[in-house]
Amino acid sequence: MEKLMIGEAVLTWLDGGNNHLDGGAMFGVVPKPLWSKKYPVNEKNQIELRTDPILLELDGKILLIDSGMGNGKLSEKQLKNFGVTEESRIDESLKKLGLVRGDIDVVLMTHLHFDHACGLTEEKDGTYQPVFPNARIIVSEIEWGEMKQPNMRSKNTYWRENWEAVQNHVETFGERIEVLPGLAMVHTGGHSNGHSVISFERGEDSFIHMADLMPTHAHQNKLWALAFDDYPVTSVHEKDKWMEEGYKKGSWYTFYHDAYYRALKFDEEGKIVNKVERERN
Template structure:
């Protein structure tokens, strides 16, 4: 498992499964001739997107960012439609680190689309139950409200099965929330109305988890936004803001979906300075 140290904060990528989504949808109006130079595409015009949660360990707390696609949660039709070739091995990843789901104190959800939240529940004795029953779960109040009351577009990804079993664990926040010292969630909107990013800061080092504002390193151009984005102009505005912040602070950018990099650091000229490569 790949790791990244931010001061005394340790980030470890777990195995949450994968999807393969349409490359055109993932890069919006950008021509394939351009984006395919930067990110591999298969014969079905699909690109690999990991769904790998990040375990953060700091001050004795075990914190997970996102939850993967789960195991046994998707139907055969969904597995095919979403191009899943590997379901989650989240609990196995934790076991390798000497942890169990009961050891997780906090879960951070940048948003609640199925590929970020389905791993939070599993079926036990015919009922869906929380995988991390001891954890406090944080997401923006805007996201939580839409999760429970999706509109005609978002109901395809906000499923009641994904929130009913964890409702009592949810802690919605407004605007900005320091989760523990050094870890802050910031509501950005864009990809979804309630989408948030994460900022990690410790001992003078910084990392930013852009989530689905920038799902892969190939989305570094601020104008390259997803057809899946509900508010693309907000995505552009927020990408420009936070990529500038990352450059000014020499920050790492971490990924949940990228099949090549776990994290990357660019200089002000967008030249790659350091990477944490995903081991396949």
């Protein structure tokens, strides 16, 4: 498991599974000859995407950024359609760190699409139960509302089995919440109406978790928005703001989906100056 220390924050990437999605959908209107130079694509025009939660240790608390693909949630048809070849191995990852699920204090949900939220619950004895029984689950108020009352399009990604069992654990916020000193969740919209990013800053140490505004390193271009985005123009504007801010501060950018990099740091011109690569078997 890859680990990164950013000041007082310790980040460790867990094994949350993967999927393989159409590259055209992941890069929207960008022509394939451009995006395929930056991210590998297979013969089915699919790109590999991880769904790996980030364990964050800070101020004696253990937090998790998103929850992984989960286990046993998807039908055979869904596994095929979403290109899932690995489901979550969160228990194994936690065991290597000397932890168990009950040690997680807070889960920070950037949004609640199935590939981020399936790891919140699991089926036992015919009912769904929380995977992290002692954790507060923090998500934007807008996203929580979307999850509980999906529209015609979003019902394919906001699933009752991912929220009903954890509703008493959920804490929502409006535009911004400071989870710990220097660690905040900020509502952005864009990818989904309730999408949020996570920002950490203490002194000269900082990171920004852009979630699905920049799901991979290949999405660094501010104009490259996903076809999956509900509000792509919002995505572009929010991306521009957060990239400019991070470039100036020398922030790390962390990834949940990237199959090749866990984190990158850029200079003010957007050139990579430091990196944490994912260990590939």
